[in-house]
Amino acid sequence: MINWKVIFGIAKTHLLTKMKSTVTASLGVTFGIGAYITLVSFMTGLNGMLDDLILNQTPHVHLYNEIEPSEEQPIEKFTPFEDAWNIVHSVKPKQSQRKIHNAVPILNYLREDEKVKGAAPQLNAQIFYISGSIELGGNLIGVNIMEEVRLSNIQDYIVEGSPQALNNNENGILLGAGLAKKMSLSPGDRVQISTVQGDIFPLKIVGIYQSGLADVDNARSFANLKTVQRILGEAENYITDINVKLHNLSEAILMARQLEKQFQIKARDIKEANAQFETGSNIRNLITYAVSVTLLIVAGFGIYNILNMLIYEKMKDIAILKATGFSGFDVQMIFMSQAIIIGVIGGLLGLIIGFGLSSLIDGIAFETEALPTITTYPINYNPGYYVIGITFALISTFIAGYLPSKKAKRIDPVRIIRGT
Amino acid sequence: MNTVLEAKNINKHFRKPVDFHVLKDISFNVKKGEFASIMGKSGCGKSTLLYILSTMDTDYEGNLYLNEELVTGKDHKELSRIRNEHIGFVFQFHYLLSEFSVIENVMLPAKKLGLKSEEEIIHDAQQKLDMLNIGNLAKKRASRISGGEKQRVAIARALINNPSILMGDEPTGNLDSYNAENVFQIFKKLKEEEGLSLLVVTHDIDFAKRTDRIIVMEDGRILPD
Numbered sequence: 001m002i003n004w005k006v007i008f009g010i011a012k013t014h015l016l017t018k019m020k021s022t023v024t025a026s027l028g029v030t031f032g033i034g035a036y037i038t039l040v041s042f043m044t045g046l047n048g049m050l051d052d053l054i055l056n057q058t059p060h061v062h063l064y065n066e067i068e069p070s071e072e073q074p075i076e077k078f079t080p081f082e083d084a085w086n087i088v089h090s091v092k093p094k095q096s097q098r099k100i101h102n103a104v105p106i107l108n109y110l111r112e113d114e115k116v117k118g119a120a121p122q123l124n125a126q127i128f129y130i131s132g133s134i135e136l137g138g139n140l141i142g143v144n145i146m147e148e149v150r151l152s153n154i155q156d157y158i159v160e161g162s163p164q165a166l167n168n169n170e171n172g173i174l175l176g177a178g179l180a181k182k183m184s185l186s187p188g189d190r191v192q193i194s195t196v197q198g199d200i201f202p203l204k205i206v207g208i209y210q211s212g213l214a215d216v217d218n219a220r221s222f223a224n225l226k227t228v229q230r231i232l233g234e235a236e237n238y239i240t241d242i243n244v245k246l247h248n249l250s251e252a253i254l255m256a257r258q259l260e261k262q263f264q265i266k267a268r269d270i271k272e273a274n275a276q277f278e279t280g281s282n283i284r285n286l287i288t289y290a291v292s293v294t295l296l297i298v299a300g301f302g303i304y305n306i307l308n309m310l311i312y313e314k315m316k317d318i319a320i321l322k323a324t325g326f327s328g329f330d331v332q333m334i335f336m337s338q339a340i341i342i343g344v345i346g347g348l349l350g351l352i353i354g355f356g357l358s359s360l361i362d363g364i365a366f367e368t369e370a371l372p373t374i375t376t377y378p379i380n381y382n383p384g385y386y387v388i389g390i391t392f393a394l395i396s397t398f399i400a401g402y403l404p405s406k407k408a409k410r411i412d413p414v415r416i417i418r419g420t
Numbered sequence: 421m422n423t424v425l426e427a428k429n430i431n432k433h434f435r436k437p438v439d440f441h442v443l444k445d446i447s448f449n450v451k452k453g454e455f456a457s458i459m460g461k462s463g464c465g466k467s468t469l470l471y472i473l474s475t476m477d478t479d480y481e482g483n484l485y486l487n488e489e490l491v492t493g494k495d496h497k498e499l500s501r502i503r504n505e506h507i508g509f510v511f512q513f514h515y516l517l518s519e520f521s522v523i524e525n526v527m528l529p530a531k532k533l534g535l536k537s538e539e540e541i542i543h544d545a546q547q548k549l550d551m552l553n554i555g556n557l558a559k560k561r562a563s564r565i566s567g568g569e570k571q572r573v574a575i576a577r578a579l580i581n582n583p584s585i586l587m588g589d590e591p592t593g594n595l596d597s598y599n600a601e602n603v604f605q606i607f608k609k610l611k612e613e614e615g616l617s618l619l620v621v622t623h624d625i626d627f628a629k630r631t632d633r634i635i636v637m638e639d640g641r642i643l644p645d
């Protein structure tokens with residue numbers, strides 16, 4: 001039964017005649033929301049970039065054979081000493097192959113699994129890069145390059161040449177950027193590599209790979225899986241690593257444990273590999289929210305003060321409204337709608353300013369060796385943050401408006417009219 | 421004849437700073453179409469009584485009936501509605517919303533009631549202002565008119581919803597004799613032509629003498645006729 005048109009009309013008149021207070025209160029909200037949007041866009045943009053840097057290069061589940069000592073030493077199987085306390089000194093790792101012995105069935109199994117986005121086989125070979133009389137130690141990874149493009153963002157890190165070029169060239173190599181620099185090589189040149197056994201092979205450089213991590217770029221190169229198998233003189237099922245990408249990252253732990261059990265293989269999940277990484281992200285988010293909430297609380301106090309003052313000034317008006325038939329609730333709504341109007345206007349303005357500042361930051365050049373694909377500061381334009389921002393603005397103005405408006409609701413018109 | 425307003429054994433105490441029995445066993449009624457005035461010395465409780473009769477003050481003992489319906493004990497929301505629809509009130513001091521125009525002040529109670537369209541309300545408000553000789557002030561801001569003009573705007577506002585009863589606390593107190601006479605004539609005309617009931621506190625004996633009935637108060641009591 002409330003006549004909102006009248007309520008809003010009165011609220012609007014109050015706000016317009018008190019333009020200075022209205023603007024001050026709105027700017028408080030604008031500032032809070034604008035800062036929130038800018039901060040959160042920038043911070044999550046940074047987080048996203050770091051995610052890309054580290055997590056994208058890390059498979060969700062990494063399958064490999066670990067060199068480790070046997071759990072059971074032979075003496076424990078010898079029945080006469082069953083009850084004895086056996087002490088074995090200088091335990092050596094057991095003789096085992098680096099290759100995953102049932103790699104092909106595992107790959108087939110993984111590719112059938114619905115949770116799996118893809119499984120890429122790799123062959124990690126220790127080699128030497130030969131440049132004149134100098135041998136540089138490093139590793140050559142045999143990959144199925146098109147599968148890598150699909151599953152990891154390897155193409156982002158190929159700074160010269162292309163993954164297709166490698167795919168098309170039987171004897172191609174994507175050389176690490178650090179290596180290329182050391183040996184003064186560029187795409188089109190040939191590089192000699194030598195296996196641990198001493199066999200020398202010439203490969204044609206089809207591209208340069210730069211991960212941004214210097215240690216990696218000084219040692220790692222990529223070639224086709226078949227090429228590396230041929231170089232090592234191994235069969236087509238010789239695979240040392242399988243990188244699994246899942247549709248849903250959160251299933252990685254469970255999947256890793258299950259694969260370990262099922263195939264008696266070492267499986268490392270992404271959480272295990274980057275435990276400290278997530279902590280960093282969480283702390284950055286925490287700081288962002290702490291700062292934003294503080295700003296909004298300050299803005300909320302501003303609104304609270306201004307409304308309180310307004311209600312003090314408008315005591316007489318409130319008494320008149322009540323005397324002429326406006327209920328306490330109507331009066332409360334008049335002041336609540338003022339708070340909400342301030343919240344909406346201030347909040348929307350804050351979103352616009354936040355967006356403007358974010359775009360500004362987005363335009364600032366930010367070039368770093370470590371991140372070949374990044375040219376400006378990263379900004380995350382997730383519309384979700386804008387929704388949160390405006391919701392925040394409304395909630396804080398609602399709370400700030402509630403207490404003063406409650407007071408207005410309770411004002412006794414007789415006392416005011418008597419002038420006491 | 422119907423009674424519009426009836427007070428039965430109304431008592432009121434002010435408890436602060438000391439207990440003060442301000443209204444003592446007030447019983448009287450106002451009939452439909454009756455123009456009654458209340459007189460009495462300053463401080464005898466006239467305003468206090470009027471606040472109770474207008475349902476703004478609910479802190480009293482006794483029963484109050486409006487249009488033969490008990491209003492004592494109703495909740496604030498219902499009382500607001502009753503004030504809006506049935507009671508027009510003119511304060512001892514002119515009270516207008518200073519940030520609104522004259523006509524907006526007059527229109528507000530009708531907008532709150534929400535029974536008429538905006539155009540009808542504007543038309544009615546203008547008509548009330550014209551009747552009180554201040555039609556030319558309609559668009560002015562309420563803070564930029566004289567005291568006497570404000571009082572007439574307040575009367576126009578009290579009349580906008582065609583109430584059952586109009587209560588006035590010295591409604592002509594700030595007016596010159598010409599305008600006081602004008603207001604009196606308007607009250608009289610409303611009573612005669614539209615059957616409006618009026619209950620007006622006044623210190624003006626000439627004004628009071630020309631009403632249908634004078635209620636005299638002394639020390640919180642109504643003196644017998």
Ligand SMILES: Nc1ncnc2c1ncn2[C@@H]1O[C@H](COP(=O)(O)OP(=O)(O)OP(=O)(O)O)[C@@H](O)[C@H]1O
Nearest residue numbers: 434436437440442461462463464465466467468469
């Ligand atoms: N809030 C209050 N607390 C205590 N006593 C009060 C209060 N308000 C009014 N009074 C006292 O109640 C008595 C009646 O006051 P009221 O305003 O009704 O007088 P009145 O008859 O309208 O006088 P006037 O003709 O001057 O307007 C006065 O003696 C006054 O001092």
Ligand SMILES: [Mg+2]
Nearest residue numbers: 466467512589
């Ligand atoms: Mg008085």
